[in-house]
Amino acid sequence: MERNNHQGWFGEAFIGVLAAAAGLQHAKPQPDLGIDLEVRRDDPDPSKDARIDFQIKTQRVPDPLSLGEGITVRLEAHQYRRLIGMRQVPAILIAVVVPQESADYTNASEQSLQLNHSAYWVSLAHDPHPLKEDQQRLNVTVPSKNLLTAAVIHELLDNGASGAAS
Numbered sequence: 001m002e003r004n005n006h007q008g009w010f011g012e013a014f015i016g017v018l019a020a021a022a023g024l025q026h027a028k029p030q031p032d033l034g035i036d037l038e039v040r041r042d043d044p045d046p047s048k049d050a051r052i053d054f055q056i057k058t059q060r061v062p063d064p065l066s067l068g069e070g071i072t073v074r075l076e077a078h079q080y081r082r083l084i085g086m087r088q089v090p091a092i093l094i095a096v097v098v099p100q101e102s103a104d105y106t107n108a109s110e111q112s113l114q115l116n117h118s119a120y121w122v123s124l125a126h127d128p129h130p131l132k133e134d135q136q137r138l139n140v141t142v143p144s145k146n147l148l149t150a151a152v153i154h155e156l157l158d159n160g161a162s163g164a165a166s
Helices: 003-021 077-083 150-158
Strands: 025-027 037-041 050-060 070-076 091-098 106-108 113-115 118-123 137-143
Touching: 003 025, 003 037, 003 050, 003 091, 003 118, 003 150, 037 150, 050 070, 050 077, 050 150, 070 077, 070 091, 077 091, 077 137, 091 137, 118 137
Parallel strands: 050 091
Antiparallel strands: 025 037, 037 050, 070 137, 091 118, 106 113
């Protein structure tokens, strides 16, 4: 498989594993129009049902501890438009940081399967950067303090369209 496709597929699977660890459903919308994964909670109490959409970007780094303040993600204008503003279904940008080499994506033993490295999130619901009319792409910073975990996915679902986890 071509390297960038492999990397993107791994990033989506990485987030799918986090959703599964949280006990949530996830699905890949077809066709992909800017949302890579839908995550939902179907609860016996319908008032607790929730869904969130993720746009997932991946980035190879030699050392995830060297991220500094955040990860710069380059978005196409149409992707950015799907992430900004208050939406009925919240949409969150995810940056999955992966190893330089695909052979290092996982470490397996009889006791565990480790996925390398990590994922971070940002809500652009209140992003103050309107696109210029002819702008095709822009850079967005995903804060490295916003580590995505199974618990954080639940917080994002609980907070709905605000897109803010505590």
